[in-house]
Amino acid sequence: MSQSPQAQLALLQQQLQSLQEKHDALQATLDAQRTQANQWLEQRTRELQREAQEQKKAETLQRVFYRIAERATAGLPFYDFLKAVHELLGELLYAKNFFVCLCSQSQNTVDFPYYVDEKDGDTMQCNDVPRGRGMTEFVLRTAEPQLIDTKRFMALQECGEITEATGDLTFTTWLGVPMKVEGRISGALVVQGYEEGVKPYSEADADILSFVANHVGAAIERYQAIEAMRSSEARYRLVIENVGVGVVVVQDGRMVFANPSMVRIVGHPLDYLLSQPFTATIHPDDVPAVLDRHQRRLRGETVETHYGFRVITQQGEERALELSAVVIQWNQRNATLLFVVDATARLQAEQSQRQALQQQIALNDMKTRFIAMASHEFRTPLATIHGSVELLQHYNDRMPADKKLLTLQKIDDAVERMTHMLENVLVIGRTDAGRLEFKPHALGIATFCHALVDEMRSAMARQLTHVQLHLDLPPVERLYWLDDTLIRNIVGNLLSNAVKYSPQGGTVLFAVQELDGALVFTVRDEGIGIPEADQAQLFVSFHRASNVGPIAGTGLGLSIVKEAVTCHLGQIAVHSTVGQGSTFTVTLPTRRCAAED
Numbered sequence: 001m002s003q004s005p006q007a008q009l010a011l012l013q014q015q016l017q018s019l020q021e022k023h024d025a026l027q028a029t030l031d032a033q034r035t036q037a038n039q040w041l042e043q044r045t046r047e048l049q050r051e052a053q054e055q056k057k058a059e060t061l062q063r064v065f066y067r068i069a070e071r072a073t074a075g076l077p078f079y080d081f082l083k084a085v086h087e088l089l090g091e092l093l094y095a096k097n098f099f100v101c102l103c104s105q106s107q108n109t110v111d112f113p114y115y116v117d118e119k120d121g122d123t124m125q126c127n128d129v130p131r132g133r134g135m136t137e138f139v140l141r142t143a144e145p146q147l148i149d150t151k152r153f154m155a156l157q158e159c160g161e162i163t164e165a166t167g168d169l170t171f172t173t174w175l176g177v178p179m180k181v182e183g184r185i186s187g188a189l190v191v192q193g194y195e196e197g198v199k200p201y202s203e204a205d206a207d208i209l210s211f212v213a214n215h216v217g218a219a220i221e222r223y224q225a226i227e228a229m230r231s232s233e234a235r236y237r238l239v240i241e242n243v244g245v246g247v248v249v250v251q252d253g254r255m256v257f258a259n260p261s262m263v264r265i266v267g268h269p270l271d272y273l274l275s276q277p278f279t280a281t282i283h284p285d286d287v288p289a290v291l292d293r294h295q296r297r298l299r300g301e302t303v304e305t306h307y308g309f310r311v312i313t314q315q316g317e318e319r320a321l322e323l324s325a326v327v328i329q330w331n332q333r334n335a336t337l338l339f340v341v342d343a344t345a346r347l348q349a350e351q352s353q354r355q356a357l358q359q360q361i362a363l364n365d366m367k368t369r370f371i372a373m374a375s376h377e378f379r380t381p382l383a384t385i386h387g388s389v390e391l392l393q394h395y396n397d398r399m400p401a402d403k404k405l406l407t408l409q410k411i412d413d414a415v416e417r418m419t420h421m422l423e424n425v426l427v428i429g430r431t432d433a434g435r436l437e438f439k440p441h442a443l444g445i446a447t448f449c450h451a452l453v454d455e456m457r458s459a460m461a462r463q464l465t466h467v468q469l470h471l472d473l474p475p476v477e478r479l480y481w482l483d484d485t486l487i488r489n490i491v492g493n494l495l496s497n498a499v500k501y502s503p504q505g506g507t508v509l510f511a512v513q514e515l516d517g518a519l520v521f522t523v524r525d526e527g528i529g530i531p532e533a534d535q536a537q538l539f540v541s542f543h544r545a546s547n548v549g550p551i552a553g554t555g556l557g558l559s560i561v562k563e564a565v566t567c568h569l570g571q572i573a574v575h576s577t578v579g580q581g582s583t584f585t586v587t588l589p590t591r592r593c594a595a596e597d
Contacts, residue, residue, distance in 0.1 A: 009397075012404055016392055019408060023385060055353065061208070064088045065215055066346075070306055072219035073245075073324040073339050081219060082114035089212055093205045094198055095191045099124065100179075100216070101136045102187040110136065119168035119194060132164035139176040139188045145206040148174040170194055175201040179213040181220050189213045246321075246340030249330055250278045250294070256330065265321065265342045267313025283310035283318065297327060298334060308343060319344045385411050438567040442593045443482040445512055445519065446473040452491050453510070460496065466505030473512050480519060480590045486564040493557035494523040494584050501548070502527035506581070514592075518570075521586040530576040538574060547578065561586075 071084040082100055089095040099115040108131050115125035131137055135153075138161055139146050148156070150172065156162040176190040189209055191201070222245070246262030248255055255278045263270050266281045273280075279287045286309040297303045306324045313319060322343045325336050388407045396404070453471065457464060491510075498508045506526030513520045530538065534545040539562040561584075565572045568588045576582035 008401060012401065013396075015408065016396070016404075019411060020389065023389065023411065055357065059353065060091060061211070062346075062350075064091055065211065068212070068215045068219070069341075070324075072215070072222055074305060075324075075326055078223055079114060081223075082216075085212065085216055085219075086114070086116060089191075089209075092208050092212070093191065093201070094193055097192045097194070099190050100187065101140075101190065102181075102220075103131065103140055103185075105184075105186075110140075117167070117192075119170070124167055133160075133162055134165045135162055135174065136176060136188050136190060137164075138162055139178055139190075140185060143178050143185050145175070145177040145210060147201055147203070147206060148176075149200060168194075172196060173198055173200040175205060175209060177206060177209045177213050179217045179220075181217045181224075186217070187220075189216065246338075246342075248278070248338040248340060249328075249335050250338065251330055251333065251335035253277055256335065262340055265319070265340055266311050267315065267317065267319070269314075272314075281311045281313075283312055286310050293325075294336060297325060297336060300327075320347050438483055438486065440481045440483050440590075442479045443484050443487070444476060444479050445482065445487070446476045446478065448484060448487065449473055449491060449510070449512060452488060453495070456492070456495055456499070460499055463499050463502075467499050467502055468505075468507045469499075470507060470509045471511075472509070474514060478514075479593050481593055482519075482588070482590055483564075483568065486567055489560050489564040490586055491521065491523075493561050494521075494586075497557055498523050498525035498527065498582070501525065501582075515587075517591060518587050518589045521588070522583065524581065524583040526581040529578040529580055530574070530582055531578055535574065535576065539572075 067088055068085055071081055071088075074081075076084065086095065086098045089098060097117045097119075099117065100113055102111045102113060103109070104111070107128070109128045110131055111127040112125050112129070113127075115122055117124065131140075135146075135148065138156070153162070153165075153169070153174070157165075171192045171194050174190070174192040176188050178185045179187040179189055181187065189212060191209065193201075244261055246265045247257075247259040248262050249257040254276070255273050258270060258273050260270075263273065266273065268281055279290060282290055290309050293303050293307065303325075305326065306322065308320060308322045311319050311321055320343045321340050323338050323340045325338045328335055328337045388411045391407055392399070392404065399407070449471070450473070453469070457469075495508070495510060498510075502508065502525050504527075508526075509522065509524040511520075511522040513522070528547055530545050531547055534547075538545075539558050562572060565586055565588070568590075570586060570588035572587075573585045574582060575585075
């Protein structure tokens with residue numbers, strides 16, 4: 001017995017109310033997930049900004065330290081070198097006022113070879129000053145970095161730690177760090193500020209100044225080594241043979257002297273180095289440039305004193321070196337003195353930093369594409385739901401029953417679309433977090449694929465009206481070791497794409513074949529195809545081909561397919577021509593198994 005119109009209307013109203021409640025619940029879930037996604041994006045943005053700041057700071061540190069080392073090998077007078085250090089230090093922290101102290105343990109005195117101060121000028125730049133209980137001596141005595149402001153200065157005076165401070169003492173912030181030369185505390189670097197607006201020095205500033213002190217200490221060692229060389233050939237050899245920098249003398253195209261560090265750096269025995277042309281270990285591609293600079297330098301022409309080249313060790317390893325060179329007299333004849341540093345580790349670190357920067361750029365790009373996708377793909381189904389609900393609210397009593405059911409079906413389709421998009425985003429999130437698991441078990445691939453196709457026929461009934469779907473599957477009784485969740489991701493996405501991107505209809509072939517210990521999945525369509533320019537980015541998250549037009553999509557399906565294939569240790573290949581269709585081939589290594597497995 002058919003129901004009355006009133007009963008049917010009441011039933012539809014109940015269904016509408018139920019759907020409205022589901023819609024409200026889904027909207028609340030979507031709002032919560034959107035809030036969570038926004039929070040994640042904001043947190044990730046802050047993290048990327050912090051990482052970028054840290055990377056920029058690290059790059060500045062590396063550049064300054066490299067330039068300090070470069071100045072140390074440039075043959076500058078000691079004061080000019082310290083002046084260059086002062087200028088470079090200003091890139092790292094407030095260093096308007098800066099001085100260097102060196103101490104003599106045997107004579108109990110201190111020297112100030114460089115002293116620049118806005119209040120004292122250079123009047124404090126003097127030598128052989130008896131050690132007292134001043135602020136700099138306090139740093140030397142404690143052998144630790146010291147941060148001193150006005151309050152702490154008064155406290156140190158009261159306890160007797162500082163009783164003989166000299167110079168202008170109206171500073172607002174003061175920082176001194178000890179400096180090691182030849183493994184012991186032999187001096188200090190000091191910066192100070194007088195202005196009230198100057199930010200007080202921090203522990204981070206102390207760390208930076210300590211790093212600079214290490215480089216200056218190493219430079220002082222190098223200057224001392226050169227001075228020793230000038231004073232005595234015997235002392236020169238003793239020092240040169242124990243420094244960590246490779247030192248070489250080249251005369252008449254051969255090495256006539258090479259210290260142990262040079263032997264270690266180039267990775268060849270000393271007798272080989274001294275018996276071969278000095279270019280014997282240099283990479284063949286770099287030999288012409290090195291020879292050209294060497295010959296021009298001997299002719300007295302202007303040549304850069306610092307450059308890089310590569311060598312090949314006895315074991316065939318390639319190393320990147322940097323050298324500085326100067327013409328000297330060796331046995332009353334012209335020769336070239338080379339200081340060589342192994343820069344391989346530093347260059348590798350720079351390469352790692354560049355790769356890290358590229359990764360950050362890729363993350364930022366992915367974030368931008370995700371936001372664009374989410375704002376577009378979620379807006380459409382939400383608009384559909386909103387419009388359908390308004391239609392039912394205002395025209396419910398005038399709408400035919402079939403029109404109401406169609407409207408309700410639109411709401412359900414939109415909710416299903418949003419749910420599918422959220423599931424894809426969650427899968428990508430698990431992939432990026434390394435939580436995509438591979439759990440194979442005995443799977444009847446034919447039965448499984450038939451079930452997937454049936455689900456797709458139901459979900460994509462409208463698109464399939466113009467598409468002929470052909471299946472070529474193994475016998476039902478054959479079982480293989482596979483992960484059904486990952487296979488669902490692979491087959492489901494490839495088949496739905498083949499149907500979705502065949503708006504003009506045509507044939508879609510889905511085949512599974514066993515070949516040489518692997519299962520080969522083939523999905524072929526006659527759809528719009530993929531432009532060649534887009535194929536390189538095909539498996540990148542949120543990337544969509546340039547010819548998809550109004551066809552809806554998130555750009556996540558193929559990236560999920562790629563990760564699922566990778567979990568199976570498989571391979572995926574694509575062949576596509578615009579306007580003729582695409583063929584995706586997935587090869588998964590596996591083996592048959594019995595039902596009891």
